Amino acid sequence: MQSGGDYSNGFHGEVEKQLPGLSSFGRAKRRSRGVAHDPRGGLTNGVRVSDQLGEQKPLETQKSPPPCTDFDVAYFHSYAHVGIHEEMIKDRARTETYKEAIMQHQSFIQGKVVVDVGCGTGILSIFCAQAGAKRVYAVDASDIAVQANEVVKANGLSDKVIVLHGRVEDVEIDEEVDVIISEWMGYMLLYESMLGSVITARDRWLKPGGLILPSHATLYMAPVSHPDRYSHSIDFWRNVYGIDMSAMMQLAKQCAFEEPSVESISGENVLTWPEVVKHIDCQTVKIQELDSVTARYKFKSMMRAPMHGFGFWFDVEFSEPASSPAKTTSATSVDGGSSSMSPSREGNQKKRSNPSDALVLSTSPEAPPTHWQQTIVYFYDPIDVEQDQVIEGSVTLSQSKENRRFMNIHLEYSSAGRSFVKESVMR
Known part of the structure; x- marks a missing residue:
């Protein structure tokens, strides 16, 4: 960054x-947001997930999300580059701590619905599926979502991990969720302002008493x-x-x-x-x-x-x-x-x-x-x-x-x- x-x-x-x-001397490390795919293995872009699953009732109508600016588009585009994701995944302290946190909170995740905000390559979503999640919505606005969907299919998890391609402010998930997970932190913690999308996901979908990681x-x-x-x-x-x-x-x-x-x-x-x-x-x-x-x-x-x-x-x-x-x-x-x-x-x-x-x-x-x-x-x-x-x-x-x-x-x-x-x- x-x-x-x-x-x-x-x-x-x-x-x-x-x-x-x-x-x-800063190095580029920009964060993507929002993405999801359909349970039949296809990438979903801006549709109502409940229309596919046929089991959830709509949530309250939300106020209009903030517009997606040219700066946002450039930001999302920067996360389509594999090098950024390679750098993050190779950060063992980061990735292994997230995996440990998921397994440590397995009782909150097993059989439950999870949203991964800014899923990138989908690795955290897959960790959650391996921990027994009933369903994981992997949301990302970057085109890396296309690769995330392929990774999910390659691991035989298309029935559990739904990759949604879009901003978390725009995609529709018509059911409440039990867990939100996100690696949202930028340099100096707040750089990139990705925490706002986690807050949006929380306010739109998280059940009372639900878990947020971190x-x-x-x-x-x-x-x-x-x-x-x-x-x-x-x-x-x-x-x-x-x-x-x-x-x-x-x-x-x-x-x-x-x-x-x-x-x-x-x-x-x-x-x-x-x-x-x-x-x-x-x-x-x-x-x-x-x-x-x-x-x-x-x-x-x-x-x-x-x-x-x-x-x-x-x-x-x-x-x-x-x-x-x-x-x-x-x-x-x-x-x-x-x-x-x-x-x-x-x-x-x-x-x-x-x-x-x-x-x-x-x-x-x-x-x-x-x-x-x-x-x-x-x-x-x-x-x-x-x-x-x-x-x-x-x-x-x-x-x-x-x-x-x-x-x-x-x-x-x-x-x-x-x-x-x-x-x-x-x-």
């Missing part, structure tokens, strides 16, 4: 406009120091084969740090305990909440080091609804604990009744690596911080008016009497 955009970095409260930027998500941030990255991109120009090319440094900063960067860092790069930017309960979150997310933070540096920017990562948690009469006791976390690397500050803790009961997929710097890596918003110039120095401010993440799948990032931060602002667009 590429991130980027126009943003500014000011000092002492002033906002300094920057030059238009070039793309960063059930919760938490986005974290923390100040980071990354001198090797800065040296590689910027200090290199000070002396190039004995030639002073420092005149290139300002342009190099623009090109390297104008856009958020998707890359891997380690726990050693993190200067403080992280704080929570947003905790999401997939059972209750509203689409309107995702239009703009603002959080205030106050960090205290654990060491003396140059601060090069802020890092962002996330957890997702797989747990049954709070109203469930029985809790699973065999769950394990893929990283042995919370991605926050330590207990979060009081008031920012994830809302778990018992953390040991939750299966967690983490993209923390200290967790097993995933294709999401971490997202770093770099400053153009580092800030030297001392041990115990306070860094405080606010972050706002909002859907871009240009394209709702883009994300605006507005950072305000101050330390040692100096104030800064940085704005960027993750494209």
Whole structure:
């Protein structure tokens, strides 16, 4: 996925406009939505499934879905490329955790109806069918749905997995469902705005008390120091084969740090305990909440080091609804604990009744690596911080008016009497 955009970095409260930027080191990872096929093995596009199954009564009439824009079409088209799906499936932490979550919640899935939102190649739908699902609606708006349908047929599951080709906002499923599963997370959790389609599926079809996997998500941030990255991109120009090319440094900063960067860092790069930017309960979150997310933070540096920017990562948690009469006791976390690397500050803790009961997929710097890596918003110039120095401010993440799948990032931060602002667009 590429991130980027126009943003500014000011000092002492002033906002300094920057030059238009070039793309960063981000890799394309875009998400498809909505698809289904008919139970006789054919791909279904925009039909009422109940007309084929002949056993469900229509649900309440829904209000008109949002229009499919040219940006949406381009987004769906990007997911027709097999390379994106190969990258995601080869992410063992991701794929094996989803498979484990399905088997762990088999009692909720066996004999039940499931919707897979943004099914891609259909692998999660097949996992659900293998877990005993009565019927799985595999919904995807990308043309990868054609291949998903062939994969389903090749595995002899056409009687259980119905591939629907279309947006989840547009396809019709005229029965309530027991389970929604989706791998909706983008870089920095909210990039691509796919969670909105999961919410739409929930509001259209999920039975009261139904299961959503994952059930919760938490986005974290923390100040980071990354001198090797800065040296590689910027200090290199000070002396190039004995030639002073420092005149290139300002342009190099623009090109390297104008856009958020998707890359891997380690726990050693993190200067403080992280704080929570947003905790999401997939059972209750509203689409309107995702239009703009603002959080205030106050960090205290654990060491003396140059601060090069802020890092962002996330957890997702797989747990049954709070109203469930029985809790699973065999769950394990893929990283042995919370991605926050330590207990979060009081008031920012994830809302778990018992953390040991939750299966967690983490993209923390200290967790097993995933294709999401971490997202770093770099400053153009580092800030030297001392041990115990306070860094405080606010972050706002909002859907871009240009394209709702883009994300605006507005950072305000101050330390040692100096104030800064940085704005960027993750494209």
